[in-house]
Amino acid sequence: MxxxxxxxxxxxxxxxxxxxxxxxxxxxxxxxxxxxxxxxxxxxxxxxPQLPWLMLPAKVGQEGKETRKFFNLLDKKVYQIKLPKEIRHSRCVGSSFGWLTIVDRFCRVLLMNPFSGAIIHLPPTETFPGILGVIRSESSGEIDHYKIRRYGLDRECSRSPGRLRVAFISKAIVTADPLVDNNYMVIAAGFSGLVFCKAGSDSWTQLDRTRTNSMKYCEDIIYFNGSLLVLDAHGSIEAWDVHDLSLRQPTVAAPPLKGFSVDLPRPYGNWFIKKRYLVESSGDLLQILLWFQDRLGSEPNPYISASCSVCRFVPSRKTWIEITSLNDRLLFLGSNCAISLSAEDFPECKKNSIYFAEYFWKGWLEDDPNVADHNLVAFDLEDRRFFKYSSIALQRIRPPLVWLVPSYM
Known part of the structure; x- marks a missing residue:
């Protein structure tokens, strides 16, 4: 032979x-x-399709390093990857198509592919609405602080890049993969309200700033069927046409969830909605509610248990219905991304489950046997209980965990 x-x-x-x-x-x-x-x-x-990896936060005292650890859910291993220097002292505010949206140590915004090392610099921070100017150090020439306008207070003040970075952007999304579509946009919610920039533009444009005095107004944003959807704390959704942003007027895409539209933080019984997420799954618009059970004033551990609800929007009826099955889908949710994948493609994961990039730490939910000793958990929608998907020891620190779909093209 x-x-x-x-x-x-x-x-x-x-x-x-x-x-x-x-x-x-x-x-x-x-x-x-x-x-x-x-x-x-x-x-x-x-x-x-690739199973997302989980980028772990830098440990306290190691924020200046150019390496980050990534948890691979497929083989249950942690990999340490050297990233571009821009990752040092940075904060991740978005994850789309394998790209991280990063606010770096000087509060500049950029896109980074951690697996290829590619970087796309976005327009200067001083072009954000509400940023009045930038002051640089005479000795180094680096940004020393920003002059900003405090919305609602009608006054000017100064913020260091490190202090501004914490609340500068709560979440950012990219409308298309920059490697595939040159007409992508980056849309962000945060300090300046809703802002966007198109590929190749040299400045950020304001979309809406009417309700930025309450950060709870913007609970989540996603790009869905050509529109930017903005979820508020009561479950209502506004839609912005990103193909004609000159209109600058949103439409009501979905009403509040009936039966769930409580005024936070007032408990619903002794349960309240801790967090809401939006996700597109097989063409459907889903709203996921993360519930916590209040201990009714007991300290220092105020919460007893946690649960999860999933609601699907029915366009023909203009209403939400609660569902008990994701069919063949898996959801991966975090503060800065929402991913839906086919369970058939990834038999290593438990179908009909929601994997959270959130913290569930011992002592916070100590009366719940399902989450008491878990750091990283998923929620089984059929059994209606949490289960551990990793035993990684994590600290209660910021920035948050990040789901990231590997992209190495």
């Missing part, structure tokens, strides 16, 4: 194999030989 020269396999065959591999195996694939490596970056063979 003649020996096979694996380095001379047809390119189409190699490409077909390569696109079926997960990230770690794909890296090993490219390291076999030169011919295999030449196929790895070829965009003609886009990879199949």
């Amino acid at each position: 003649a020996l096979v020269n694996w380095s001379e396999l047809p390119k189409d065959l190699l490409g077909s194999v390569r696109r079926r591999l997960h990230l770690v195996d794909n890296i090993h694939f490219g390291a076999v030989c030169h011919s295999w490596y030449s196929v790895a970056p070829d965009k003609s063979y886009p990879p199949l």
Whole structure:
């Protein structure tokens, strides 16, 4: 039998194999030989859907390092990856199409692909509405502080980049993969209300600032069917047409959830909605409610238990209905992203479950046997209980955890 020269396999065959591999195996694939490596970056063979990784926050005292740890849910391992220097002392405020939206140490906004190392610099921070100017250090030339206008107070004040960065952007989304579509937009909610910038633009444009005096107004934002959807703390949703933003007027996309529209933080019984998420799943618009049970004034641990509800919007009836099954979908939710994937593609995960990039720490929900000793948990919608998906020891620190779909094109 003649020996096979694996380095001379047809390119189409190699490409077909390569696109079926997960990230770690794909890296090993490219390291076999030169011919295999030449196929790895070829965009003609886009990879199949990837299970998201979890970027872990930098530990206290290590925020200045250029490495971050990532948890791979597929093999339950933690990988340490060296990232561009811009990650130092930065805050991640969004995750879309494998790109992180980063606010760096000088409060500048950029897109970063942590697996390829690619960076896209976005318009200067001083072009944000509400930013009046920037003062630089005479010795280093670096940004020393920003002059800002406090909305609602009608006065000017100064903020260091580190202090401004904490509340500058609560969440940012990218409307398309910058590697695929040059017409992408970045939309952000935060200090300046709703703002956006188009690819290649040199400034940020204000979309809405009418209710930024209450950060609870903007509970979540997502890009759905060509529109920007903005969720408020009562479950109502406004829609902005991102293809004609000159209109600057939103429409009511969905009313509040009936039966769930409580005035936070007033408990619903002794349960209250801790957090709301929006996610698109198989063409449906879902609103996920994370419930906590109040201990009714007992300190220092105010919460007894936690639960989760999922509601689907029915456009024909203009209403929400609670659902008890995600069918074949898996949800991955966090403060800065929401991802829906097919459970059939990832048998390693428990179907009909919601994986949270949130903290559930011991002592906070100590009376709940399902979450008492768990740091990272998922919610089984069928059994209506939490279960642990990782035993990683985490600290109660910021910035938050981040789900990230590997993209290495």
